[in-house]
Amino acid sequence: MTDKRKFWILIGLLIISLVWLFVARHYASSSFLEQLQNT
């Protein structure tokens, strides 16, 4: 596999990881906060 191909695969994995990170951080506590808001 060429370095160029590896580079694009890793960029893809990095984007997926960052999206996963955002989703995890946001949804891990948002529903609890939403419930508190309605209390």
Place this chain on the structure above:
Amino acid sequence: MRLGRINQLLLAAVVAINLYIIALPLYPIVLFWWQKHVINQPAKLAMTVQTIRPHPAAGTKYARGEHLIIPSIALDQDIQEGQSIYTVNKGVWRFPKAASPGQIGNTVFIGHRFTYKGPSVFAHLDLVKGGDNITLIWNGLKYSYTVSETKLVSPSDTSIIQPTKDKRITIYTCAPMWSTKYRLAVIAQEDKS
């Protein structure tokens, strides 16, 4: 050659991000295991609580600020005050609409079971049992409570935060771990001195 170096950095970033996402939920579990079995923190905290005077002496850790201490789960946290619900992301939040400690009524503390955005202060609240001691340092005074009840309620059940005619604290968080399906409430009555 240069692209190879960039690939190494990208790989390291991908691995680090994924390790963070996977390992952080396990961190409170590992930390508590270490506190309980390696440094015996619950027993140390129980002894510390006994040495705190009704008016904590100046210069000691507990002389300033507000603290919630639950020795059985090795919890010793500052209490956060604020009107915004986002205060809960900083740690143990005293619900501002409820009573203050020392007053007749229900003092309510809320915290996360698990969050990526701050301390997961009540990760092990499910291990608190009836009869456990809870100590509160508030405005330079020490208050002692004994757990009378633990229960699971639905998120829409607001009975746990309603005012009461006795002096009690209610501590609640999400249950089960990593879910908001229920609320786990620990209710403790103030000890009569």
